[in-house]
Amino acid sequence: MATTQTAQRYVGGGVLRKEDPELLTGQARYIDDLTVPGMLWMHVVRSPYAHARIVSVDTSAAAAMPGVIEVWSGEDLASEWQGSLPCAWPVTEDIRMPTHWPVARDEVRHVGEAVAVVIAETRAQAKDAAEAVSVQYEELPVVVDAEEALREGAPLVHADLGTNECYTWTLSAGEVEEVFRTAPVVVKERYYHPRLIPNAIEPRGALAVPVPAQGEFTLYSATQIPHILKTALTAFTMANMPESKLRVIAPDVGGGFGSKLNVYAEEAIVLAAARRTGRPVKWVEERHENYLSTIQGRDVYQDVELAATEDGTLLGVRAHLVADMGAYLQLVTPGIPLLGAFLYHGVYTPKAYDFRCTGVFTNKPPTDAYRGAGRPEATFAIERAMDALARRVGKDPAEIRRMNFMPPFTEPTDVISGLKYDSGDYAKQLDRALELVGYEQLRKEQAERRSRGDVKQLGIGLSTYIEMCGLAPSQVLSALRYAAGGWDAATIRCLPTGKVVVVTGTSPHGQGHVTTWSQIVADELGVPVEDVEVLHGDTAVSPLGMDTYGSRSLAVGGVALHYAAEKIIAKARRIAAHELEVAEDDLEYETGRFSVRGAPDRARTIPEIAFSAWTAHNLPPDTEPGLEATHVHDPGNFTFPSGAHVCVVEVDTETGAVEIVRYVAVDDCGNVINPMIVEGQVHGGITQGIAEALFEEGRYDEHGNLLTGGMTDYLVPAAADVPSYELERTVTPSSSNPLGVKGIGEAGTIAAPPAAINAVVDALAHLGVTDVPKPATPEKVWRAIQRARGGAA
Amino acid sequence: MTHVAVTVNGVLREADVEPRTLLVYFLREVLGLTGTNVGCDTSTCGACTVLLDGESVKSCTLLAAQADGREVTTIEGLARDGELHPLQEAFHRNHGLQCGYCTPGMIMAALSYLRENPRPTEAEVREALQGNLCRCTGYQNIVRSILDAAQQMSGAQV
Numbered sequence: 001m002a003t004t005q006t007a008q009r010y011v012g013g014g015v016l017r018k019e020d021p022e023l024l025t026g027q028a029r030y031i032d033d034l035t036v037p038g039m040l041w042m043h044v045v046r047s048p049y050a051h052a053r054i055v056s057v058d059t060s061a062a063a064a065m066p067g068v069i070e071v072w073s074g075e076d077l078a079s080e081w082q083g084s085l086p087c088a089w090p091v092t093e094d095i096r097m098p099t100h101w102p103v104a105r106d107e108v109r110h111v112g113e114a115v116a117v118v119i120a121e122t123r124a125q126a127k128d129a130a131e132a133v134s135v136q137y138e139e140l141p142v143v144v145d146a147e148e149a150l151r152e153g154a155p156l157v158h159a160d161l162g163t164n165e166c167y168t169w170t171l172s173a174g175e176v177e178e179v180f181r182t183a184p185v186v187v188k189e190r191y192y193h194p195r196l197i198p199n200a201i202e203p204r205g206a207l208a209v210p211v212p213a214q215g216e217f218t219l220y221s222a223t224q225i226p227h228i229l230k231t232a233l234t235a236f237t238m239a240n241m242p243e244s245k246l247r248v249i250a251p252d253v254g255g256g257f258g259s260k261l262n263v264y265a266e267e268a269i270v271l272a273a274a275r276r277t278g279r280p281v282k283w284v285e286e287r288h289e290n291y292l293s294t295i296q297g298r299d300v301y302q303d304v305e306l307a308a309t310e311d312g313t314l315l316g317v318r319a320h321l322v323a324d325m326g327a328y329l330q331l332v333t334p335g336i337p338l339l340g341a342f343l344y345h346g347v348y349t350p351k352a353y354d355f356r357c358t359g360v361f362t363n364k365p366p367t368d369a370y371r372g373a374g375r376p377e378a379t380f381a382i383e384r385a386m387d388a389l390a391r392r393v394g395k396d397p398a399e400i401r402r403m404n405f406m407p408p409f410t411e412p413t414d415v416i417s418g419l420k421y422d423s424g425d426y427a428k429q430l431d432r433a434l435e436l437v438g439y440e441q442l443r444k445e446q447a448e449r450r451s452r453g454d455v456k457q458l459g460i461g462l463s464t465y466i467e468m469c470g471l472a473p474s475q476v477l478s479a480l481r482y483a484a485g486g487w488d489a490a491t492i493r494c495l496p497t498g499k500v501v502v503v504t505g506t507s508p509h510g511q512g513h514v515t516t517w518s519q520i521v522a523d524e525l526g527v528p529v530e531d532v533e534v535l536h537g538d539t540a541v542s543p544l545g546m547d548t549y550g551s552r553s554l555a556v557g558g559v560a561l562h563y564a565a566e567k568i569i570a571k572a573r574r575i576a577a578h579e580l581e582v583a584e585d586d587l588e589y590e591t592g593r594f595s596v597r598g599a600p601d602r603a604r605t606i607p608e609i610a611f612s613a614w615t616a617h618n619l620p621p622d623t624e625p626g627l628e629a630t631h632v633h634d635p636g637n638f639t640f641p642s643g644a645h646v647c648v649v650e651v652d653t654e655t656g657a658v659e660i661v662r663y664v665a666v667d668d669c670g671n672v673i674n675p676m677i678v679e680g681q682v683h684g685g686i687t688q689g690i691a692e693a694l695f696e697e698g699r700y701d702e703h704g705n706l707l708t709g710g711m712t713d714y715l716v717p718a719a720a721d722v723p724s725y726e727l728e729r730t731v732t733p734s735s736s737n738p739l740g741v742k743g744i745g746e747a748g749t750i751a752a753p754p755a756a757i758n759a760v761v762d763a764l765a766h767l768g769v770t771d772v773p774k775p776a777t778p779e780k781v782w783r784a785i786q787r788a789r790g791g792a793a
Numbered sequence: 794m795t796h797v798a799v800t801v802n803g804v805l806r807e808a809d810v811e812p813r814t815l816l817v818y819f820l821r822e823v824l825g826l827t828g829t830n831v832g833c834d835t836s837t838c839g840a841c842t843v844l845l846d847g848e849s850v851k852s853c854t855l856l857a858a859q860a861d862g863r864e865v866t867t868i869e870g871l872a873r874d875g876e877l878h879p880l881q882e883a884f885h886r887n888h889g890l891q892c893g894y895c896t897p898g899m900i901m902a903a904l905s906y907l908r909e910n911p912r913p914t915e916a917e918v919r920e921a922l923q924g925n926l927c928r929c930t931g932y933q934n935i936v937r938s939i940l941d942a943a944q945q946m947s948g949a950q951v
Contacts, residue, residue, distance in 0.1 A: 016885055016886065016888075017885070017888065019893070020885045020893075021877075021885070022893075023890055023892075023893030023896055024868075024877065024884055024885060024890070024896060025828070025868065025869065025871070025872055025877070025881065026828015026829070026867065026868035026869040026897055027828070029827075030894065032821075032830075033827035123822075199926075200892075200894075201830075201840055201894045201895045201926060201927065201929075202832065203831075203832070252892075252893065254830070254892045254894030255894060255928050255929055257928065286834050287832065287834050287835065287838075509892055510891035510892030510893070511891070512891070676888045677888065679888075680888050680929075680930060683933040683934065684891065684928070684930050687931030687932065710833070710837070711833045711835060711838055712837055716926050716928065718924075718925070719919040719920075719925075719927075719932040719935065719936060720916075720922070720923055724936070725931070725933060748931075
């Protein structure tokens with residue numbers, strides 16, 4: 001493991017966020033805050049039908065409206081594209097990849113698909129004129145549910161593909177058939193993960209600014225992925241737009257959660273509109289559009305089986321999925337289930353493993369990455385099924401987990417699905433969580449309430465989760481047929497005045513990279529944290545990067561920064577040795593200062609060396625002027641954050657109402673740079689996980705209309721809907737990188753849903769309830785109780 | 794066009810606007826005060842919360858004309874002479890924000906609430922924030938920030 005001699009002054013400490021002042025005072029610049037001279041507005045006309053043939057698009061009335069510059073149908077814009085919107089993850093060789101134009105040309109396949117665009121002088125004029133665009137449709141049969149879509153004779157979303165099956169992907173290890181045939185105990189479970197709407201509070205938006213005489217474009221977008229966007233748009237979608245002529249800038253971005261990890265139709269359309277009009281063109285999504293045209297999450301059926309001995313020792317795991325792709329494949333739609341495919345055995349050690357996922361087209365908006373992406377589904381499956389196994393063999397949920405945990409380890413360790421977990425101590429996490437929550441006492445109270453027959457029953461739910469982060473070793477991505485690499489890049493530039501500029505390839509949108517990256521560099525180079533400036537999110541400033549998603553930024557981009565600092569220190573050592581006229585080996589380095597061994601007063605600091613490297617008056621032979629280094633880091637392994645969450649609920653057995661009374665989380669994300677930021681990530685993650693378990697569900701009618709079409713119908717939790725969480729951490733440094741870090745962005749969202757549902761089921765177990773579907777609304781809980789009591793539900 | 798005259802952050806601002814202009818777009822696009830954000834268009838998320846005559850309102854649900862002759866305070870009007878308001882300080886100190894998009898609305902809603910109830914409990918703060926959604930923080934540090942600010946501000950003129 002590479003190390004540098006650095007006193008940790010900032011890493012691990014509570015440095016307040018450097019990002020905050022502008023965000024607290026209204027000086028932030030989100031996409032809708034940007035205005036440029038001559039700017040036009042775009043409004044998108046969207047399909048009201050989930051499946052229809054476009055008979056005609058009449059733009060004449062709209063074109064005559066005040067302020068309108070252009071109105072285009074999909075056919076009108078056809079020459080702008082070299083191909084479909086990109087899908088970068090064709091997971092199998094025989095995957096079916098439908099054509100996906102930014103604006104539909106012949107057929108629409110989900111409500112909200114773009115059919116025409118209006119360009120006008122003002123936001124209001126564009127919107128007014130959009131209502132005057134007349135589109136004639138011929139309705140086609142609709143299929144809404146993924147399992148229905150696989151049935152013989154189901155309406156076809158893409159007639160030319162001849163089937164709604166997009167792909168089937170499998171992974172198997174061990175003697176699966178034998179294990180399940182001979183196992184004394186087999187538990188079979190079935191789970192459905194409802195559609196989730198990501199709901200970043202900032203809607204999406206894009207602004208394209210052309211320099212017509214040069215054929216150059218700057219695209220500002222509320223995106224998590226400026227680098228990938230630049231390459232993907234020019235490589236796959238935009239006709240005749242060289243990558244070198246496009247600059248992408250992610251300004252301040254108001255949350256993403258995966259929903260801004262994409263290449264969207266509107267990003268391509270504003271570019272096309274700017275090219276055609278020669279003027280800047282801006283589009284900002286309205287919330288109801290966000291519910292129709294931004295990707296959604298989950299929508300997966302799972303059949304899960306565990307094979308075990310009579311005492312509950314886990315022998316085999318089998319998980320078969322049907323995953324709804326929606327109508328089209330967005331950037332990584334097909335790959336989302338694969339991000340969980342290796343984790344269905346969790347932190348346990350079965351000897352047989354079988355995973356299969358069938359991706360299916362339906363007439364709904366595309367699914368794609370939503371916080372956790374594949375890993376919440378995997379964790380829910382194994383953690384709920386472990387509770388089912390505990391019930392079957394008559395063991396406590398804590399005991400069934402403890403007896404099946406992988407033993408503690410600190411070096412890469414093979415697991416059945418083919419991964420190498422980096423480090424972990426799963427029993428320690430669980431023990432600590434149970435201690436914090438007072439498990440024994442809660443079980444006693446639960447027994448008392450049961451014996452009294454209280455209306456409000458107590459439930460305790462466990463979730464001992466693991467996730468796969470640090471995406472990703474490029475060769476592994478290649479083996480999984482992902483189209484790009486998983487590296488990231490960092491540059492450190494020591495300015496002659498002693499200040500330091502860091503350029504990162506990650507693209508933060510709330511995660512606090514500016515602060516965290518400053519802490520890392522300040523410690524490594526021995527400069528004050530406020531002397532470090534972090535630049536990001538602009539492909540002209542930060543040309544190399546793979547952006548921010550999948551809890552990857554610290555474990556890949558932060559580690560790249562560490563290696564860049566090592567290069568800076570190595571060069572500075574050469575210069576210091578030359579100036580001090582000693583051998584490099586005679587220098588000691590600590591907190592930014594090289595001193596001569598035995599003569600500590602003879603020294604040079606990094607800022608001093610930065611100045612001499614800039615003047616270049618007296619450099620060692622063959623040394624380039626300047627003190628700057630770039631490192632591109634391709635991780636050798638994933639990282640595997642883990643933890644134990646305990647959710648305690650009170651369930652009203654008369655009304656079905658669920659209240660979370662305690663929530664304890666013991667997480668292990670390896671070494672921690674900024675504890676305050678880590679806790680903030682966990683708070684937010686748990687809340688999104690609880691929302692998935694108890695509140696949120698994107699529901700569609702049989703015609704493919706979204707019934708929960710806005711924030712008034714889709715329950716994004718407010719402050720009073722969730723409790724305060726009690727957090728602790730264990731630290732098992734990752735063996736995958738020299739910082740020992742693992743990632744924390746998604747942990748809460750992955751851990752919380754099974755903890756919450758296990759708690760609800762546990763509260764009602766004595767009534768015979770074994771399952772409550774997500775989200776466990778009062779109605780669903782009440783029905784589960786009635787069913788268990790044998791009544792009509 | 795409708796003529797509106799609104800005192801915004803202590804300064805009288807006048808303009809002729811389309812009658813349908815919403816207060817939030819008057820602030821953002823006519824006056825250039827982009828600190829107030831738009832999140833949902835349906836007065837659910839509260840990102841657009843400002844003070845109208847000292848009380849919190851959702852500026853995406855009011856017409857600019859309805860603010861004619863009245864006083865509006867936005868997030869840009871909170872810091873005085875380069876000193877952050879105690880609520881802004883408390884949000885910074887307690888990591889009460891991540892992406893920052895809901896933050897101006899949260900702070901304005903909290904300011905209005907603390908004038909009504911200067912010493913709230915945690916449960917009261919959570920109830921008071923019913924009209925303001927945040928997707929990043931899980932609310933825990935927002936609540937902590939507001940309770941912290943309430944302590945700092947107690948005794949002082951809110």
